[in-house]
Amino acid sequence: MLCRANPAGDGAAQFGDGIRNDRLRFAETAEPDQRHPCIAVGCLHVGDVGQLEASNTCGYQRNALTGCDKTHDGGVLGRLDRRVVTHIATAHECPDLGVQRRRTLARESDEGVVPETTETHRSLCGDCVTDGHGNQQSIMAEHIGLHGRTHGDRAGDANVDRSVGQRPSLLVGRHRVEFDTYIGPCRPEAMQERRDELIGGRVDETEPESTPSADTKLLGSPQHALRRHEELTGMGEKRLTVGGQSHSTSCPLEQGETEVGLELADLLAQRRLSDVELRGSSPEMELVGNGDKGTEAAQRCQLIHSIILSVVVDLLLHHYRSMRQTAEMGKHKPPARYSAFGLLWRGLRKQSWPRIWREPEFKSSYDVVIIGGGVHGLATAYYLAANHGITDIAVVDRAYLGSGGSGRNTAIVRSNYLTPEGVAFYDRSLELYNSMSNDLNLNVMFSERGHLTLAHTDSALRTMHWRAEVNKLQGIDSSVIDPTEIKKLTPSLDVSTHTRYPIMGALYHPPGGTIRHDAVVWGYARGADAYGVDLFQQTEVLDILTEGDHGSGKVTGVRTSRGDISTPVVVNCTAGWASTISSMVDVRLPITTHPLQAAVTEPVKTFLPTVVVSGSLHVYVSQTDRGELVFGASVDPVATYNMGGTLEFTEELAGHVLELMPGISKMRLLRQWAGLCDMTPDYSPVMGPTPVDGFYVDVGWGTYGFKAGPVSGEQMAACVANGATPDLIKPFELSRFTEGNLVGEKGAAAVGH
Amino acid sequence: MLLVPCPNCGPRNAADLSYNGESHARPDPTTCTPEDWRTYLYLRDNPSGWLRESWYCSSGCRKHFTIERHTLTGELRTPILPGSKPGATKGETK
Amino acid sequence: MASSVSHLDPMPKVSIRAADDTVAAQALGLAFGSAEQRDDTLVVRIRPDEWILLGTGALALAAELDLSGYASTVDITHARHVIRVTGTHAADTLAKLCSADFDEAMTPNGAAWGNSIAGVTCDIVRDDHGGERSYLLLFDGSFVAYFLGVLEDAAGEFSSDS
The missing domain is CATH 3.30.1360.120 (Probable tRNA modification gtpase trme; domain 1)
Structure with a gap:
């Protein structure tokens, strides 16, 4: 029954046969009917994982597994008995481990002490460590080491029963690592049996030096594994350092390689929290035994303490960072802060919240007047104040803040555009969105959930590849994926080939996602207000006062429904009425205003993990945090300022959505609405100065204005403050139309929102 | 739904017609400057109010015509076939 | 039913384009938007300047037309x-x-x-x-x-x- 690999000959020849990556050496059993491959391992340092190298001098390899590069003479056998792997390792002179015990084990192996049953396996996996003795932990670690290398390597091996047991996982840093291992439930009595069988009472006699003390370094396995994990996930370097010695691995490593030590750490952490602790930070993490066991209550206490401590540290850090940030901004007054403490404090005192922005006095003169209280206008005001110290600003809106496109869009953000200009621009916007919650101290609920642009035709797929390459060149995370991967990402999509518009691939853009658009408006409004910017709602601009010739004079003021304001600078940040406002100073824009309709369904359980866009079907879908599906489409073909919904839209939308997701045919639409989109001929905005001195535009934002809000605010602020157009928005100047330098973003901007 | 009165076919669903956008005079390509031409190509009045625009009766009579439409209220008036006078419409043909 | x-x-079909002042237009007659059965041919004035002839006599009828001026016939049977x-x-x-x-x-x-x-x-x-x-x-x-x-x-x- 016991299969022994020939130390010098046949067995060695079989090492690596048919086994992926040369990682696992199974020596087939001598008896063909006995379908239990043997696993042969050279020297096993306790719990260390690594790689057996192909070359060997003695039938077994110098063992990268152990990190010991000395030649080992041990003949060792392991056996894979359905779910059971056992082994005995022997070695000489391995610095990390007591040699004596190895010999003991080796002797046992020679005597054929090999477990036969799965219970043994379970007991080994489960409870070896409970003894609290280094040796026993070692054995477990050894065992797991072997166990670890048996799975994942021979996935199809009938001798490995994968149906038993549970999937353990381990939190390493912020990553949860899930292992494809099979640790069955523990059976203490079986464990005891096995322990006796393997070690019995001899351990202490043969290896007194391994008695655990408070500072016993636990045999290197977790830190080894973590270091290994770092190597694998981080640099990808195939080097292994243990005990001060470096070893390079001979072939690519896979996930499974890291598992063993992690698993050990997991077990230790889970089961014997009080016995061990992790010291230091990865990759220098050490697992240290600390002697006595604590009670469960103590463990819990410890846990709670650590959680509270981490939260406090987090908050303090956050506070510190924001203070520093504010300090960097210079002399400006920081916005009032929301915080968890504030929430608690107000909650306890039943204090009401102050208005998020002031109801300011209407002054007759401002340095800058911004028309339009949406994301663009407010962001421009905010960045003028925050970045340039210009705070004497009035933002006027004829309705309420965020009542236009900012509150009507489908809140999708992405940066996978087609032209370098577009990519650079929208990527900066995404950056700002990423840090917005921190910067504005208001949760904008940014959900970076990934963005799929589906291709239904060969030519669309070609465009996707084009876009992916442009994006990669600009450092944007963007790639073309095939239907299998699409299905994996978004199972509700119909990726079958028999549909009218089969899904042939998609441009996958992981940084894309959704944001709560109202929060963005409120955040900027609050931020700007705190800097002293005056926000006037329900204040309609009736005229812009100029001196000099029509269409080329100089701005002197603004006539509003609440009175005149004298100002040298007016920024037109409107959508929908951009042409109307501009016509007040006789600036003609290349804009036609079209309504864009959107709709939401009733809320259902979350099932759509990504933002899905289909250009051919003129539809895009995402699911809100409340569970509603938000649909958008392309703009209505007829230019109008009328925001009424149409039945055609609903009909067409429903048809197209069901093409993509037949499963939602029973869902009901709750409501639909429209917003106004200022479309330009090249699907790119118009930004910067105009022929009229002091009149700036930030318009023509078509169907993509929301995702660009922060960056256009930032850039417009720079433009107004410095009097020169920043490079980032240079391509979008109004003069491009008379000069014939159109941007040509249609391929990526139309429908793809 | 917008009911667009085609001078030939009478009121039709806007979905049965093609929208050509603002109707404005084309400069003479042989004499105008590139700037003029680009102005003609790209710049628009885009008013919120009455606008003369061009439609094509694509599934009906297959004629282009212009019509005045209020871009806020959706009212339509005075459809004109090219070369004919305002008001000279057949209206109810069917 | x-x-x-x-x-x-396949039913024989012919499209005839003819300006108002042509002989063909005068011969075909009919008001825009109306149809009339003439023997075994249905004559339809489908557009102000286009007639469609449907039925077994369509080709023969089209062949008789005087296509002088701004007029043309196209067999659109298939x-x-x-x-x-x-x-x-x-x-x-x-x-x-x-x-x-x-x-x-x-x-x-x-x-x-x-x-x-x-x-x-x-x-x-x-x-x-x-x-x-x-x-x-x-x-x-x-x-x-x-x-x-x-x-x-x-x-x-x-x-x-x-």
């Missing part, structure tokens, strides 16, 4: 297909698929007009037979499979046999 959908091809929708619910069937007004006042027998039906641009001719509502639909041949399917689906509600 509530409504029936039948595919009438380019276009014709479907006839007949029955008491013929109008209801079509009304499900297009925006046209099938009321007697708007489209009496002999009316002809262009319209998009289920997204397919069609020429529609009201051509009643024996007092029963009947419509001829002319459309581009490449849509025939889709179009028949759509019509049958729409007629299904009125228990058609097609």
Whole structure:
């Protein structure tokens, strides 16, 4: 029954046969009917994982597994008995481990002490460590080491029963690592049996030096594994350092390689929290035994303490960072802060919240007047104040803040555009969105959930590849994926080939996602207000006062429904009425205003993990945090300022959505609405100065204005403050139309929102 | 739904017609400057109010015509076939 | 029979384009938007400057025309297909698929007009037979499979046999 690999000959020849990556050496059993491959391992340092190298001098390899590069003479056998792997390792002179015990084990192996049953396996996996003795932990670690290398390597091996047991996982840093291992439930009595069988009472006699003390370094396995994990996930370097010695691995490593030590750490952490602790930070993490066991209550206490401590540290850090940030901004007054403490404090005192922005006095003169209280206008005001110290600003809106496109869009953000200009621009916007919650101290609920642009035709797929390459060149995370991967990402999509518009691939853009658009408006409004910017709602601009010739004079003021304001600078940040406002100073824009309709369904359980866009079907879908599906489409073909919904839209939308997701045919639409989109001929905005001195535009934002809000605010602020157009928005100047330098973003901007 | 009165076919669903956008005079390509031409190509009045625009009766009579439409209220008036006078419409043909 | 959908091809079809002042236009006559049966040919003035001749005599009739001036004839027998929708619910069937007004006042027998039906641009001719509502639909041949399917689906509600 016991299969022994020939130390010098046949067995060695079989090492690596048919086994992926040369990682696992199974020596087939001598008896063909006995379908239990043997696993042969050279020297096993306790719990260390690594790689057996192909070359060997003695039938077994110098063992990268152990990190010991000395030649080992041990003949060792392991056996894979359905779910059971056992082994005995022997070695000489391995610095990390007591040699004596190895010999003991080796002797046992020679005597054929090999477990036969799965219970043994379970007991080994489960409870070896409970003894609290280094040796026993070692054995477990050894065992797991072997166990670890048996799975994942021979996935199809009938001798490995994968149906038993549970999937353990381990939190390493912020990553949860899930292992494809099979640790069955523990059976203490079986464990005891096995322990006796393997070690019995001899351990202490043969290896007194391994008695655990408070500072016993636990045999290197977790830190080894973590270091290994770092190597694998981080640099990808195939080097292994243990005990001060470096070893390079001979072939690519896979996930499974890291598992063993992690698993050990997991077990230790889970089961014997009080016995061990992790010291230091990865990759220098050490697992240290600390002697006595604590009670469960103590463990819990410890846990709670650590959680509270981490939260406090987090908050303090956050506070510190924001203070520093504010300090960097210079002399400006920081916005009032929301915080968890504030929430608690107000909650306890039943204090009401102050208005998020002031109801300011209407002054007759401002340095800058911004028309339009949406994301663009407010962001421009905010960045003028925050970045340039210009705070004497009035933002006027004829309705309420965020009542236009900012509150009507489908809140999708992405940066996978087609032209370098577009990519650079929208990527900066995404950056700002990423840090917005921190910067504005208001949760904008940014959900970076990934963005799929589906291709239904060969030519669309070609465009996707084009876009992916442009994006990669600009450092944007963007790639073309095939239907299998699409299905994996978004199972509700119909990726079958028999549909009218089969899904042939998609441009996958992981940084894309959704944001709560109202929060963005409120955040900027609050931020700007705190800097002293005056926000006037329900204040309609009736005229812009100029001196000099029509269409080329100089701005002197603004006539509003609440009175005149004298100002040298007016920024037109409107959508929908951009042409109307501009016509007040006789600036003609290349804009036609079209309504864009959107709709939401009733809320259902979350099932759509990504933002899905289909250009051919003129539809895009995402699911809100409340569970509603938000649909958008392309703009209505007829230019109008009328925001009424149409039945055609609903009909067409429903048809197209069901093409993509037949499963939602029973869902009901709750409501639909429209917003106004200022479309330009090249699907790119118009930004910067105009022929009229002091009149700036930030318009023509078509169907993509929301995702660009922060960056256009930032850039417009720079433009107004410095009097020169920043490079980032240079391509979008109004003069491009008379000069014939159109941007040509249609391929990526139309429908793809 | 917008009911667009085609001078030939009478009121039709806007979905049965093609929208050509603002109707404005084309400069003479042989004499105008590139700037003029680009102005003609790209710049628009885009008013919120009455606008003369061009439609094509694509599934009906297959004629282009212009019509005045209020871009806020959706009212339509005075459809004109090219070369004919305002008001000279057949209206109810069917 | 509530409504029936039948595919009438190949039926000879000729399209004639002629300006108002040509001999051909004078010979064909008819007001824009109307149709008339002449012997074994249905003459339809489908557009102000276009006539369609349908039926076995279409080619012969077209051949007789004087094409002087701004006029032309094109044999569209195989380019276009014709479907006839007949029955008491013929109008209801079509009304499900297009925006046209099938009321007697708007489209009496002999009316002809262009319209998009289920997204397919069609020429529609009201051509009643024996007092029963009947419509001829002319459309581009490449849509025939889709179009028949759509019509049958729409007629299904009125228990058609097609």
